[in-house]
Amino acid sequence: MSSLTASGLSRLLGEWNAGATPGYRELADVVRLLVLDGRVALDTALPSERALSEALGVSRTMVTAAYGLLREQGFLTGGQGSRSRTRIPRLTPAGTTLFTGPARNDPALTAPGLAAPEGLIDLAYASLPASGEVVHRAFAAALTELPALLPGFGYDALGLLPLREAVAARYTAAGAPTTAGQIMVTSGAQHALNIILRSLAGRQDRVLVEHPSYPNALDAIRAAGCRPVPVAFSAGPGTGTRGARAHGALAGAAQAWDMAALQAVLQQQRPRLAYVVPDFHNPTGQLMPDLQRRHLVRAAAAAGTVLVVDETLRELNLDGVETAPVAAFSPAVVTIGSLSKSHWGGLRTGWIRASEDLVQRFAAARTSLDLGGPLMEQLAAAHLVRALDEPLPARIAALRDSRAALLELLAGHLPEWEATYPSGGLSAWCRLPAPISTALTVIAPDFGIRLAAGPRFGIGGAFERYLRVPFTLPPDKLEAAVLALRSAQDRLEAAPQLRRTLKSAPAVAIA
Structure with missing residues (x-):
């Protein structure tokens, strides 16, 4: 405890x-x-x-x-x-439903894994469309290479060697010397985390997580029978920039990792694993400095905790601040990577970087889940990883523009919201004027948008005063989304009885 x-x-x-x-x-x-x-x-x-x-x-x-x-x-x-x-008090009895209506009962709005219906602006997904020509060209090249693989059985739990070599070369160039034997290809980052949990954690084992954290990771930890141990972000200087107005439209709350709290929990509870997202934290978009990375690695080693680092968003470095991969500070770090955020979620290609012994252990555990990923996607992914920087400058420039547009729109239409300035990634973490996150999420479809409630990013009902807002849409769509948020909040202000907190946030697909 x-x-x-x-x-x-x-x-x-x-x-x-x-x-x-x-x-x-x-x-x-x-x-x-x-x-x-x-x-x-x-x-x-x-x-x-x-x-x-x-x-x-x-x-x-x-x-x-x-x-x-x-x-x-x-x-x-x-x-x-x-x-x-x-603790968090239970304000409503189990099974209570505060809102009704056809839009709110639509399974496509609430069922995990389903995309939003046509015409609904989806703010539950922080993802980008494919980097079109680049992805298409990679698959065209892969198609010419596929015949060489057809005589084989097509099963490979570690993944194709050319892709593992390309990923290893990226880590080596970034300051973390890596061999192909230290890489295992997975079907995305979520698949990677599930393999790690199955291999290294048992039921009732503690897993340290940041608070807030990525909802799908929290779900995977719970599904593995593990106990997530949350460590809250601390509010640094300039905490909470109302409407993102300080330093112009691009300012925001300086939230950071509370290293004293992290070290205390590691020392007191000695969790089996620690799952962190230092580049760039989801949902806040914050970047962990190198000094904190070094301290975290040392604290985890002293506690006997396996440090699992999710670098899925690392390439979306909007402000160009350079940091070393956490694996550069210790060979014991287990790293998760993916092409889902930088290139396209439809690729379903990720990887784990770890010691060769651990990679072999992961491969053995994987066979109870699947026998390997699709080879065509891996051939294409090898081309994408070898030319990883090709689509990024244009994507990052567009994301910078969208980030600025979102923060300006929030400042203009929702000035009472406080948006944390994201230095990278795909979303801003917004503090609301009242604990209305779940209520906003439930009525949002009536205003043409789908949201992921703040409590989905936490444990035990926390973050009712927060909402993740992605800036992955073009500015005109962002304006429509923010105006819809304004209308939904006005509806709640006009009907105070709707402000009560639901027992739990609606289950929606979140990426």
């Missing part, structure tokens, strides 16, 4: 005592927001009343009253005199 020291909670609270209401209420309000925003993970033991009162320089009576109020509201468990643990 994780715990928070008095000094750690004091640092997260910041300037909490504005004097507008009684001190115990202000203290309780800020702690509650920290829990709802995911900055204090669920099931975390808070410091004792005495320790916190000493750290904050306030009376113990004030802290006792604040904790008591949080217990009444359902945000803390435990009684006075014992370590209180954070």
